Amino acid sequence: MEARQWVKQQFEAAGMEASLDGVGNVCGRYVPKPELEDVPAVLIASHLDSVPAGGMFDGTLGVMAGLECIRLIQENNITVNRPIEIIGTSEEEGRFGGMLGAQALSGNLTLEWLNTAKDPAGEYLKDALEQCGFSPQEALHARRDPADIRAFLELHIEQGPVLEMNNKPVGVVDGISGVFKWLIKLVGKPDHAGTAPMNMRSDAFMGVADFAHELSRIIDEEGSEYTRLTIGRVELKPGFAHTIPGEAHFTLVGRDMDNEVMHQVSMSCQKVLGAIARKHNLKFEYDQLSWIPPRHFSDDLVDTVEKNAQELALDYMRMPSGAGHDCQFFADLVPTALIFVKSVGGISHAPDEWSHWDDVQKGCDLLYKTLLDLCNE
Amino acid sequence: MEARQWVKQQFEAAGMEASLDGVGNVCGRYVPKPELEDVPAVLIASHLDSVPAGGMFDGTLGVMAGLECIRLIQENNITVNRPIEIIGTSEEEGRFGGMLGAQALSGNLTLEWLNTAKDPAGEYLKDALEQCGFSPQEALHARRDPADIRAFLELHIEQGPVLEMNNKPVGVVDGISGVFKWLIKLVGKPDHAGTAPMNMRSDAFMGVADFAHELSRIIDEEGSEYTRLTIGRVELKPGFAHTIPGEAHFTLVGRDMDNEVMHQVSMSCQKVLGAIARKHNLKFEYDQLSWIPPRHFSDDLVDTVEKNAQELALDYMRMPSGAGHDCQFFADLVPTALIFVKSVGGISHAPDEWSHWDDVQKGCDLLYKTLLDLCNE
Numbered sequence: 001m002e003a004r005q006w007v008k009q010q011f012e013a014a015g016m017e018a019s020l021d022g023v024g025n026v027c028g029r030y031v032p033k034p035e036l037e038d039v040p041a042v043l044i045a046s047h048l049d050s051v052p053a054g055g056m057f058d059g060t061l062g063v064m065a066g067l068e069c070i071r072l073i074q075e076n077n078i079t080v081n082r083p084i085e086i087i088g089t090s091e092e093e094g095r096f097g098g099m100l101g102a103q104a105l106s107g108n109l110t111l112e113w114l115n116t117a118k119d120p121a122g123e124y125l126k127d128a129l130e131q132c133g134f135s136p137q138e139a140l141h142a143r144r145d146p147a148d149i150r151a152f153l154e155l156h157i158e159q160g161p162v163l164e165m166n167n168k169p170v171g172v173v174d175g176i177s178g179v180f181k182w183l184i185k186l187v188g189k190p191d192h193a194g195t196a197p198m199n200m201r202s203d204a205f206m207g208v209a210d211f212a213h214e215l216s217r218i219i220d221e222e223g224s225e226y227t228r229l230t231i232g233r234v235e236l237k238p239g240f241a242h243t244i245p246g247e248a249h250f251t252l253v254g255r256d257m258d259n260e261v262m263h264q265v266s267m268s269c270q271k272v273l274g275a276i277a278r279k280h281n282l283k284f285e286y287d288q289l290s291w292i293p294p295r296h297f298s299d300d301l302v303d304t305v306e307k308n309a310q311e312l313a314l315d316y317m318r319m320p321s322g323a324g325h326d327c328q329f330f331a332d333l334v335p336t337a338l339i340f341v342k343s344v345g346g347i348s349h350a351p352d353e354w355s356h357w358d359d360v361q362k363g364c365d366l367l368y369k370t371l372l373d374l375c376n377e
Numbered sequence: 378m379e380a381r382q383w384v385k386q387q388f389e390a391a392g393m394e395a396s397l398d399g400v401g402n403v404c405g406r407y408v409p410k411p412e413l414e415d416v417p418a419v420l421i422a423s424h425l426d427s428v429p430a431g432g433m434f435d436g437t438l439g440v441m442a443g444l445e446c447i448r449l450i451q452e453n454n455i456t457v458n459r460p461i462e463i464i465g466t467s468e469e470e471g472r473f474g475g476m477l478g479a480q481a482l483s484g485n486l487t488l489e490w491l492n493t494a495k496d497p498a499g500e501y502l503k504d505a506l507e508q509c510g511f512s513p514q515e516a517l518h519a520r521r522d523p524a525d526i527r528a529f530l531e532l533h534i535e536q537g538p539v540l541e542m543n544n545k546p547v548g549v550v551d552g553i554s555g556v557f558k559w560l561i562k563l564v565g566k567p568d569h570a571g572t573a574p575m576n577m578r579s580d581a582f583m584g585v586a587d588f589a590h591e592l593s594r595i596i597d598e599e600g601s602e603y604t605r606l607t608i609g610r611v612e613l614k615p616g617f618a619h620t621i622p623g624e625a626h627f628t629l630v631g632r633d634m635d636n637e638v639m640h641q642v643s644m645s646c647q648k649v650l651g652a653i654a655r656k657h658n659l660k661f662e663y664d665q666l667s668w669i670p671p672r673h674f675s676d677d678l679v680d681t682v683e684k685n686a687q688e689l690a691l692d693y694m695r696m697p698s699g700a701g702h703d704c705q706f707f708a709d710l711v712p713t714a715l716i717f718v719k720s721v722g723g724i725s726h727a728p729d730e731w732s733h734w735d736d737v738q739k740g741c742d743l744l745y746k747t748l749l750d751l752c753n754e
Contacts, residue, residue, distance in 0.1 A: 160572025177571060181618055192725065193607035193630050194554060194699035195537025198596060200723070205608055209589030212582065219575060230570035231582055232618045234611055241558055241609045241628035251618035253570050322571030346577070348569065 001132055003048055007063065007088050014070050016086070022138025023104040023129070024090035026063075030070050031083045040150040041083035042374045044069065044367070045326055047092030047101065054093075055353020061341070062155040063088040065364045069371050080375035082150060089326050095119035096128070102326035104142035106333060114139050151301055151374050152330035155339045155367045157355050159323055161346030169359040170366060171319045171340030172309055174302045176328045177226060177255040178262050178294035184273065187283040190238055190246025202281040204248035205236055210276045211269075218272060222264040226320055228255040229265070252286075257320045259293045292324075295331040297338065301370075305337045308369040314362050337370065339363050378509055380425055384440065384465050391447050393463070399515030400481040400506070401467035403440075407447050408460045417527040418460035419751045421446065421744070422703055424469030424478065431470075432730020438718065439532040440465040442741045446748050457752035459527060466703050472496035473505070479703035481519035483710060491516050528678055528751050529707035532716045532744045534732050536700055538723030546736040547743060548696045548717030549686055551679045553705045554603060554632040555639050555671035561650065564660040567615055567623025579658040581625035582613055587653045588646075595649060599641040603697055605632040606642070629663075634697045636670045669701075672708040674715065678747075682714045685746040691739050714747065716740050 004026045011018035011028025018028045026048065031037055046062025066086035073080055089101030096117045103109050114136035117125040126136050163171050188202030208231070215229045223229075230253045237247040252269065256262045270286070277284035302318075309316040321338060330336045341363035344354040381403045388395035388405025395405045403425065408414055423439025443463035450457060466478030473494045480486050491513035494502040503513050540548050565579030585608070592606045600606075607630045614624040629646065633639045647663070654661035679695075686693040698715060707713045718740035721731040 158572065159569055160574075161568075161577050162572070162574065165577065179571065191538075191723065192536055192700055193605060193609055194556065194632055194701070195535065195539075195725075196605075196699075196723065197537075197539065197602075198593065198605060200538050200542065203607075205611065206589060206592075209586040209608075212586030213590045215583075216575065225574075228570060228573075228575060230580075230619075230621055231586075232570055232613070232620050232622060233616050234582065234613055236609070236611055239610045241630050242607075243609050244607055245609060253618050255571055322573070323569055324571070346568065346573065348572075 004088065007048060010067055011086065014067060015074055016070060021104070021142040022134050022140070023101050023142050024132060024134060025101040025105060025142060026088040028067070028070070028086045029083060030073075030085070032080050036081060036083060039082050040148055041085050042151050042153065042371055043085050043087060043149055044153045044371065045087035045089055045102070045105070046154050046156055047090070047326055048088040049091060049093055051093050051349045053351065054349050055351055057157045057353050057355050058159065058348055059092055059156070061157060061355070061360065065155045065367055068364060069368045072368060078372070080372065082375045084371065084375065092326055096125040099324070099326065099329065102329045104139050105144050106329035107143040108329055109139060111136055111140060146333040149330075149334045151335040151337070152327055153337055153339075153367060153370060154325060154327040155341065155363050156325055157348060157353070158340040158343045158346070159348035160343065162319060163317070163340060163342040164344065164346060166317055168315050168317045169342050169362045170309065170314055170316045172302060172306045172316055173297070173321050173338035173340055174318055175257055175294060175296040176321045176324060176331070177228070177257055178259055178292055179253060179255045179324070180262060180266060180291045181289040182252045182286045183289055184250055184252055184286040185284070186248045186277060188246055188280065189244070191244045193242045193244055196244060201244055203244045204282055205245040207276050207280045207282045208234060208248045208250055210280070211273055214272045218265060218268045222261070222268045224256055224258060224261050226255070226257040226322070227261065227265055228322060229253070229269070255322060257294045262294070295328045297331055298335045301335040301337045304373055305339065305366065305370050308373065309366055312362070312365055312369060314366060339366055381465065384425060387444060388463065391444060392451055393447060398481070398519040399511050399517070400478050400519050401509060401511060402478040402482060402519060403465040405444070405447070405463045406460060407450070407462070409457050413458060413460055416459050417525055418462050419528050419530065419748055420462050420464060420526055421530045421748065422464035422466055422479070422482075423531050423533055424467070424703055425465040426468060426470055428470045428726045430728065431726045432728055434534045434730050434732050435536065435725055436469055436533070438534060438732070438737065442532045442744055445741060446745045449745060455749065457749065459752045461748065461752065469703055473502040476701065476703065476706065479706045481516050482521050483706035484520040485706055486516060488513055488517060523710040526707075526711045528712040528714070529704055530714055530716075530744060530747060531702060531704040532718065532740050533702055534725060534730070535717040535720045535723070536725035537720065539696060540694070540717060540719040541721065541723060543694055545692050545694045546719050546739045547686065547691055547693045549679060549683045549693050550674070550698050550715035550717055551695055552634055552671055552673040553698045553701060553708070554605070554634055555636055555669055556630060556632045556701070557639060557643060557668045558666040559629040559663045560666055561627050561629055561663040562661070563625045563654060565623055565657065566621070568621045570619045570621055573621055578621055580621045581659055582622040584653050584657045584659045584661075585611060585625045585627055587657070588650055591649045595642060595645045599638070599645045601633055601635060601638050603632070603634040603699070604638065604642055605699060606630070606646070632699060634671045639671070672705045674708055675712045678712040678714045681750055682716065682743065682747050685750065686743055689739070689742055689746060691743060716743050
């Protein structure tokens with residue numbers, strides 16, 4: 001809340017009307033002339049929070065980039081013919097599921113969810129909101145009418161290694177990967193690691209290992225260059241060195257830019273798991289915890305960003321985002337675009353997170369030029 | 378301690394001189410005639426404890442089998458020319474490392490270890506001993522002079538599926554597998570599961586999976602029919618579904634009947650781990666927590682047991698033991714033999730543990746006949 005108050009002051013100092021909405025999004029509104037008040041605005045938004053022990057660029061950079069655009073416009077007396085709103089969203093990495101601020105803005109929240117959502121420690125979201133002076137009712141009022149929005153722009157660090165590997169300072173993002181998350185359970189028999197011969201075992205871990213071994217083949221056969229399959233969590237039972245694992249519970253997270261490819265990949269995973277379970281004499285079940293389809297940004301606006309990158313003579317690449325971002329909730333509502341700035345070493349969510357200021361400036365120039373295009377079309 | 382007191386009473390009721398030694402081994406000594414007091418004795422021993430929520434056969438069966446031999450000798454006025462001692466050992470499955478009673482008897486303990494050993498909860502062995510009325514000093518006095526022992530016999534359930542799969546009621550065990558235990562650490566990079574392309578990852582779990590996948594090949598190329606390799610515990614860091622595992626810590630337990638084979642298998646594991654670490658761009662280190670060479674029982678006594686199985690027309694098989702047993706500490710000191718009784722379903726360390734009484738009787742007949750051979754040679 002202290003950071004939000006500070007950002008609010010910066011917005012006010014830059015001549016914007018600033019306020020906190022019902023979920024703590026800090027909104028700074030710049031209206032060039034009173035008669036433009038009701039013209040659909042351009043929103044520039046990213047988040048102010050990051051993970052605990054994270055870095056200084058994740059999220060915040062996009063809010064500061066928006067603020068800098070307003071300062072540039074004012075310092076140079078640039079004519080703009082629309083309201084511009086800079087928003088520092090809340091709880092993007094949040095403990096209540098994440099993306100709270102952006103979901104409130106896009107109208108994705110329900111009163112029931114707001115009243116019942118809990119963090120992993122059991123604290124209710126509604127109590128946390130009230131401690132900050134908000135309420136579930138007010139949270140619902142944070143929703144913006146898409147008719148009032150000309151476009152939604154976000155600038156964010158890449159948080160991955162693709163720009164660096166391709167030696168590009170900025171990325172023109174044309175969509176966000178879909179993602180599915182499974183919890184898979186393999187059940188065998190927890191025998192003594194000494195007495196059970198290798199060919200009489202039902203070793204649940206060998207099932208996980210064989211499955212992991214097939215992931216690259218599944219991607220080669222069913223996936224695309226954007227497919228990602230990750231086993232991030234594995235729990236073995238009983239988990240003793242001298243006992244054959246009788247149960248293995250593990251997560252599988254799959255991503256792609258194409259919903260059909262996601263389906264093909266997930267079906268192949270299912271078949272492979274079935275075959276491996278039979279081979280190792282295991283029972284197998286899985287629970288699909290979530291399935292979020294990919295989002296593709298509107299070509300018009302992405303093309304505009306790309307044209308501007310060319311006009312600015314930036315060394316850029318058009319690319320999808322493997323990670324989720326605030327803007328994804330607006331992709332189906334209004335023209336939406338996302339600009340990536342290169343992350344050194346692809347590192348993020350860590351104090352080592354860094355983007356060179358040169359590259360940051362290139363991203364900001366691209367954001368600014370696109371903003372002016374939208375304001376003066 | 379209650380169970381031990383009860384067993385002591387049974388020993389006394391069967392005409393034995395009974396006592397608890399300094400680590401809680403219950404010893405019942407049968408001396409047929411006073412002048413035989415100093416003749417080397419035959420020891421029949423197994424353990425009285427099992428794991429929490431274990432079964433009723435593991436260990437205890439061997440102690441009761443010994444008691445039954447003494448009863449048979451007395452009820453039928455059988456002449457024996459040696460002392461016979463039945464021992465119910467303590468802490469075979471113990472929380473201080475296990476095999477406490479047998480190690481005390483065979484002289485494997487040191488005062489330093491007895492004074493410093495702790496269980497996983499931090500309780501000192503010496504405090505636990507004192508709560509039961511024992512002490513580290515007394516524990517050292519439990520040692521038996523091998524010169525006083527003619528032979529060490531143990532009867533135990535198999536705790537595995539081999540006898541059942543081969544449809545044999547009893548096994549004549551000729552040795553106990555050696556075992557090595559490694560703690561292996563693979564260190565990669567904990568990237569975002571969405572932003573890091575598959576070919577730019579250093580996924581520590583993929584290293585474990587690839588290694589597990591090679592285990593059967595390693596056994597085929599370097600191992601024997603008695604080789605076992607087991608990954609029983611795996612811990613991933615950070616262990617989040619959406620993060621590529623940056624570290625994997627896992628155990629590898631290897632067994633074989635031949636120390637040279639164990640060395641070949643372990644060297645192959647090392648090479649394969651090195652190659653996999655290079656392939657996945659991981660750092661790799663391992664810590665050898667223990668290396669216990671295989672024990673082979675003296676052929677003479679094992680041959681005697683086998684001859685007796687034939688004379689009793691038992692359907693038996695000669696086999697090694699994959700699990701450790703009390704008798705292993707005597708294998709290098711005195712003639713030692715181990716008789717297995719078939720475990721239904723190979724199940725042990727669970728309430729379902731069961732051996733058919735018919736099979737138990739066959740094992741006891743074999744033990745008794747071997748005991749008489751040793752007493753009247």
